[in-house]
Amino acid sequence: MATTVRVPGPLRRLTGGNAEVSVDGETVGAVLTNLDATYPGFHDRLYDDSGSLRQFINIYVNDSDIRFAQGLDTPIAERDEVSIVPAVAGGGRPR
Numbered sequence: 001m002a003t004t005v006r007v008p009g010p011l012r013r014l015t016g017g018n019a020e021v022s023v024d025g026e027t028v029g030a031v032l033t034n035l036d037a038t039y040p041g042f043h044d045r046l047y048d049d050s051g052s053l054r055q056f057i058n059i060y061v062n063d064s065d066i067r068f069a070q071g072l073d074t075p076i077a078e079r080d081e082v083s084i085v086p087a088v089a090g091g092g093r094p095r
Contacts, residue, residue, distance in 0.1 A: 001024060001025075001026065001076070001078055002022040002023065002024055003022070003023055003024070003025055003031050003076050003080055003081070003082055004020050004021075004022055004081045004082070005020065005021050005022070005023050005031060005035055005081075005082045005083075005084065006019065006020055006081060006082070006083040006084065007019055007020065007021060007084060008084055008085060008086055010086065011042070011045060011084065014039045014040070014041045014042060014045075015039050021035070021038070021039065023035045023038060025076055026075060026076055027072065027073050027074060027075055027076060028059060028061060028066050028071075028072050028073070028074045028076065028082060029072035029073060030076075031076060031082050032046060032059075032072070032082075045057075046084070053072070055087075056086060056087040057084065057085075057086060057087070058084075058085040058086070058087060059082065059083070059084060059085070060082070060083040060085060061074055061076065061080050061081070061082055062080055062081055
């Protein structure tokens with residue numbers, strides 16, 4: 001089953017500039033594995049050396065953060081959308 005993956009701006013060079021791509025997978029982990037197989041380079045940007053998702057990468061299925069579901073084992077249903085969202089840090093103290 002094909003799932004729409006929303007790709008953030010900094011990673012779109014891996015998808016030829018596409019903001020959304022279609023990838024097969026029944027879990028988030030399978031979708032991300034197939035994303036890297038189709039568009040090489042994602043694995044190194046999404047995972048750390050231990051094989052865990054990088055701390056500053058957030059993955060959502062529809063509007064739900066997978067950290068509050070089943071992580072990479074979160075199932076994907078038909079018409080679900082997976083979003084890769086890099087964390088954004090603040091820029092200093094408020095005045």
